[in-house]
Amino acid sequence: MVAIYDPKTAQNQSTKSQNIIDLGTPEVKTDERVTLTIDGQEIDVPKGTSVLRAAAMLNITIPKLCASDNLESFGSCRLCAVEIEGRRGMPASCTTPAEQDMQVCTQNKKIARLRKNVMELYISDHPLDCLTCPSNGDCELQDMAGAVGLREVRYGFDGENHLDAAKDTSNPYFTFEPSKCIVCSRCVRACEEVQGTFALTIDGRGFDSKVSTGHDNDFLSSDCVSCGACVQACPTSTLMEKSVIDQGQPERSVTTTCAYCGVGCSFEAHMKGEEVIRMVPAKDGQANHGHSCVKGRFAFGYATHQDRITSPMVRDTIDQPWREVSWDEAINFAAKRLKSIQKKYGKDSIGGITSSRCTNEETYLVQKLIRAAFGNNNTDTCARVCHSPTGYGLKATLGESAGTQTFDSVMEADAVIVIGANPTDAHPVFGSLLKKRLRQGAHLIIADPRKIDLGNSPHVKLDHHLPLRPGTNVAFINAMAHVIVNEGLEDKIFIAERCETKAFQQWYSFISDERHSPENTETITGIDAEQLRQAARLYANVDKGAIYYGLGVTEHSQGSSMVMGIANLALLTGNIGREGVGVNPLRGQNNVQGSCDMGSFPHELPGYQHVSNDELRGKFEQHWQVEIDNEPGLRIPNMFDAAIDGSFKGLYCQGEDIAQSDPNTHHVEAALTSLECLIVQDIFLNETAKFAHVFLPGSSFLEKDGTFTNAERRINRVRKVMRPLAGKADWETTMALSNALGYPMNYQHPSEIMDEIAELTPTFSGVNYQKLDDLGSIQWPCTERNPIGTPTMHMDSFPIGKAIFALTEYVATDERASRKFPLLLTTGRILSQYNVGAQTRRTDNQMWHDKDWLEIHPHDAQERGIQDGDDLGISSRAGDTVLTAKITERMQPGVVYTTFHHPESGANVVTTDNSDWATNCPEYKVTAVQVEKVSSPSNWQLRNKEFSKKQTKFLPKNRPGKDRVKL
Amino acid sequence: MTVKLTNIIKMSNQIADNIGLHLDSDQAVDKVVNHIQLFWAKSMKHDLITYYQNDGNLLNEISQQATIRLVEIERENAK
Ligand code: SF4
Ligand code: SF4
Numbered sequence A: 001m002v003a004i005y006d007p008k009t010a011q012n013q014s015t016k017s018q019n020i021i022d023l024g025t026p027e028v029k030t031d032e033r034v035t036l037t038i039d040g041q042e043i044d045v046p047k048g049t050s051v052l053r054a055a056a057m058l059n060i061t062i063p064k065l066c067a068s069d070n071l072e073s074f075g076s077c078r079l080c081a082v083e084i085e086g087r088r089g090m091p092a093s094c095t096t097p098a099e100q101d102m103q104v105c106t107q108n109k110k111i112a113r114l115r116k117n118v119m120e121l122y123i124s125d126h127p128l129d130c131l132t133c134p135s136n137g138d139c140e141l142q143d144m145a146g147a148v149g150l151r152e153v154r155y156g157f158d159g160e161n162h163l164d165a166a167k168d169t170s171n172p173y174f175t176f177e178p179s180k181c182i183v184c185s186r187c188v189r190a191c192e193e194v195q196g197t198f199a200l201t202i203d204g205r206g207f208d209s210k211v212s213t214g215h216d217n218d219f220l221s222s223d224c225v226s227c228g229a230c231v232q233a234c235p236t237s238t239l240m241e242k243s244v245i246d247q248g249q250p251e252r253s254v255t256t257t258c259a260y261c262g263v264g265c266s267f268e269a270h271m272k273g274e275e276v277i278r279m280v281p282a283k284d285g286q287a288n289h290g291h292s293c294v295k296g297r298f299a300f301g302y303a304t305h306q307d308r309i310t311s312p313m314v315r316d317t318i319d320q321p322w323r324e325v326s327w328d329e330a331i332n333f334a335a336k337r338l339k340s341i342q343k344k345y346g347k348d349s350i351g352g353i354t355s356s357r358c359t360n361e362e363t364y365l366v367q368k369l370i371r372a373a374f375g376n377n378n379t380d381t382c383a384r385v386c387h388s389p390t391g392y393g394l395k396a397t398l399g400e401s402a403g404t405q406t407f408d409s410v411m412e413a414d415a416v417i418v419i420g421a422n423p424t425d426a427h428p429v430f431g432s433l434l435k436k437r438l439r440q441g442a443h444l445i446i447a448d449p450r451k452i453d454l455g456n457s458p459h460v461k462l463d464h465h466l467p468l469r470p471g472t473n474v475a476f477i478n479a480m481a482h483v484i485v486n487e488g489l490e491d492k493i494f495i496a497e498r499c500e501t502k503a504f505q506q507w508y509s510f511i512s513d514e515r516h517s518p519e520n521t522e523t524i525t526g527i528d529a530e531q532l533r534q535a536a537r538l539y540a541n542v543d544k545g546a547i548y549y550g551l552g553v554t555e556h557s558q559g560s561s562m563v564m565g566i567a568n569l570a571l572l573t574g575n576i577g578r579e580g581v582g583v584n585p586l587r588g589q590n591n592v593q594g595s596c597d598m599g600s601f602p603h604e605l606p607g608y609q610h611v612s613n614d615e616l617r618g619k620f621e622q623h624w625q626v627e628i629d630n631e632p633g634l635r636i637p638n639m640f641d642a643a644i645d646g647s648f649k650g651l652y653c654q655g656e657d658i659a660q661s662d663p664n665t666h667h668v669e670a671a672l673t674s675l676e677c678l679i680v681q682d683i684f685l686n687e688t689a690k691f692a693h694v695f696l697p698g699s700s701f702l703e704k705d706g707t708f709t710n711a712e713r714r715i716n717r718v719r720k721v722m723r724p725l726a727g728k729a730d731w732e733t734t735m736a737l738s739n740a741l742g743y744p745m746n747y748q749h750p751s752e753i754m755d756e757i758a759e760l761t762p763t764f765s766g767v768n769y770q771k772l773d774d775l776g777s778i779q780w781p782c783t784e785r786n787p788i789g790t791p792t793m794h795m796d797s798f799p800i801g802k803a804i805f806a807l808t809e810y811v812a813t814d815e816r817a818s819r820k821f822p823l824l825l826t827t828g829r830i831l832s833q834y835n836v837g838a839q840t841r842r843t844d845n846q847m848w849h850d851k852d853w854l855e856i857h858p859h860d861a862q863e864r865g866i867q868d869g870d871d872l873g874i875s876s877r878a879g880d881t882v883l884t885a886k887i888t889e890r891m892q893p894g895v896v897y898t899t900f901h902h903p904e905s906g907a908n909v910v911t912t913d914n915s916d917w918a919t920n921c922p923e924y925k926v927t928a929v930q931v932e933k934v935s936s937p938s939n940w941q942l943r944n945k946e947f948s949k950k951q952t953k954f955l956p957k958n959r960p961g962k963d964r965v966k967l
Numbered sequence B: 001m002t003v004k005l006t007n008i009i010k011m012s013n014q015i016a017d018n019i020g021l022h023l024d025s026d027q028a029v030d031k032v033v034n035h036i037q038l039f040w041a042k043s044m045k046h047d048l049i050t051y052y053q054n055d056g057n058l059l060n061e062i063s064q065q066a067t068i069r070l071v072e073i074e075r076e077n078a079k
């Protein structure tokens, strides 16, 4: 049988993927089929399939160099020549489509001679340093020379050649050594077709042609975003990972999942012993199909960075140095403190925070620890501050707290609306897929206060940019719906069949009111009414319209209303329940979806089962053998308020840096200093840990088994490739704490935790590790009815039967520009850094973004006499900080922007504690500020610097970890 | 007034503004009460009630009525 990878039948995910063969040209999708004969064997393939691919499907290997099945064929190397009956010459099989009754011969003397000649020409202009070449043993050129039986090079090496071409080592992660280039243009095509950046070109013609990063550029200064697609595509060692050059070829490979963003790319961790040599995106990865971004592919060095803390530590107060202690001592210290706090201040005086960076299994255990061992529901997760409105809004309208599609679904969309998201930076691999669809001609509408890169990507046409004012999302989305209703463009059949009638009628009369018309909302949103009308018509009139949104939707005082408004719009146009449509939240961190699914929120047990429902809660009580409180607990901001108030005294915080990531830093710091016991579990001494009494060293994603769930509900396996540096994986630490508190937990492996999850969570009932290994990944719901998961949600019905249109009145935020604070600050992120930056700042990604900037429109800058690079004091009613100015037309006048990747910037000193009405998700995206030139850092920055210095000094001098991490 | 109480009042008013508008006041109060029941911790409901009983001026109309309803529910539950 032909060894084509089929996830449904593949057996062992962790070893099999290396055997996936390159079929040479991409799959063709059509129902029309043709039958041809290759070397006497008959095969039936979709019409349009290349002869090269058809042969590969028969296990007939035709030599090739310029072809690869993730790139359109190019036909430049001529190595894949074949003979076809009735045709003259020897056509390239990669560019020749299979035809009915074609007779192909792939090997005879004539063909062999031609191939040998081709190889000879290549090799005559190629250095013969194979033995010392970093690609030795992993080089397609070498393989092909062997395959065609090349034995001599008649031309000699003295003629004109490229052997002296200079090397480009500017990129921190890979080198470009042009002397080894065979100008197959795979890199150029990978950059265009896979990544969509178009940073590379072939300059010159014939012998003079060479790969170029553009005039006067090297890789680092060019448009290159360091995704590595070209490195992976290169058949020679011209483009090569520096880690392989330094450390040699890896010897084994383990499939695992990226721990950065919500795309959840699958990777092959290429290992030597316990050392990761490189990460290569898995070709059979169902979220990423062999692509990745600079973070996942290259920025993994933090995992063995010398800042890793690998020994448990305790101290009585935060003014004391840390004491390194044994695991037992640290766990008992923590347990004793928590117990005595509860004795003194009551059961509800402690709580915990689960992490969206940890695995599902770990998150599940932390909330279980809180509900069962702490005896209260004071559990929350960092998803509170990003996508909690998604959970609320989608559950209220569609009946399930999750996005509706797969990523691949975008390849069917006719029009895409992107709202408050920046996919090329924050969800790069999905961004590349989206760009691919847009280059094929799908329409694009962007609603964002800023101009984002997606809108001016090469060969992408932006139909409408709707530059709305921060804080006016709901007015905008209502106006969109108003136009559709007003112009009779709604999908009446879908509404009648799939939506609740009474709610729709009520909503219909609400939205029909003239106050929602684009003309009337123009003064609120700042969006030109005619532009908005056109955009609404475009979305309503295409067959398949898809909406993608990010934190620019959720992080507002009306975040939940906006999510419901988006769902309304999709329902109104019948854009739910099919391929190519849908409501798609782009989740920030790797396991935001998972941490929500796993019952991290104070009001919901795993699987969004409300604590007040006796039947649902009873199921957990019985299984856990403990009574569970039937009222919701405190959310993160409520915990802070209670801490300052003196009623909340102990916090267990796993893998989240609330001191840096949460808004209104002054308030957060006041809360943290009021705690009598703060337990931080992390891989680094993060900002929060500087306020902690117990430090429990965490493990990176490379050091444990588990699962992450990405933005498309896809449960992916995380596999251990090295032992935990501190001796315990995070789930083991939580277990130890629970046992010390007197609530026994006894799992031998995370798979047992997943089994328990499946038993208690209906949407996970069919999930287990064996099935995950077999299928590669599973999109929940995975039940008896959908045993291999559910790629597209709501196909026939909604979990609540019929969908509900929600009334979403626009209510202006309290945070308004005023004379004192005339500008609006909004926040976001960039490609190379991730979130609070704890990981990426400890890698060479720093080269792209070593500080946070304040982006400001030239008009606002001029008014204040601001030049590029000036230090700017930025103040709000919450606090002030100093950032460096970057003047850019990306911004609209009146709006400034910054990222929050660096703790010393103190971006969150400025943001306020305003929050979403339904979920308390902070309003990071709107803060009224004033900006002025200053000459020194802010008071907070000075104080913070002092404090950080002091806390770092409190670390033990010769930490054992410092040596241990140098594997 | 403590930060905690200021926030409680603000949150409750915000909920009323967002789900109460355009509904008759009975319906609006129902929805607000339901929301608070589903999402607020015990201690927060207590703080709201205590504030209402002692002062309550900063609560908007719907929030005030919702709080009265919460008191009734508490009383029912205590029985
Ligand atoms: S690393 Fe990515 S963006 Fe840069 S040149 Fe290669 S393919 Fe293009
Ligand atoms: S750099 Fe590699 S992929 Fe690009 S043209 Fe040269 S050999 Fe081909």
Ligand code: SF4
Pocket: A258, A259, A260, A261, A262, A263, A264, A265, A288, A292, A293, A294, A295, A296, A297, A427, A428, A429, A430
């Ligand atoms: S950061 Fe996101 S897009 Fe990049 S490799 Fe990781 S999961 Fe993929």
Ligand code: FES
Pocket: A063, A064, A065, A066, A067, A074, A075, A076, A077, A078, A079, A080, A081, A092, A093, A094, A095
């Ligand atoms: S592989 Fe067909 S021409 Fe290069």
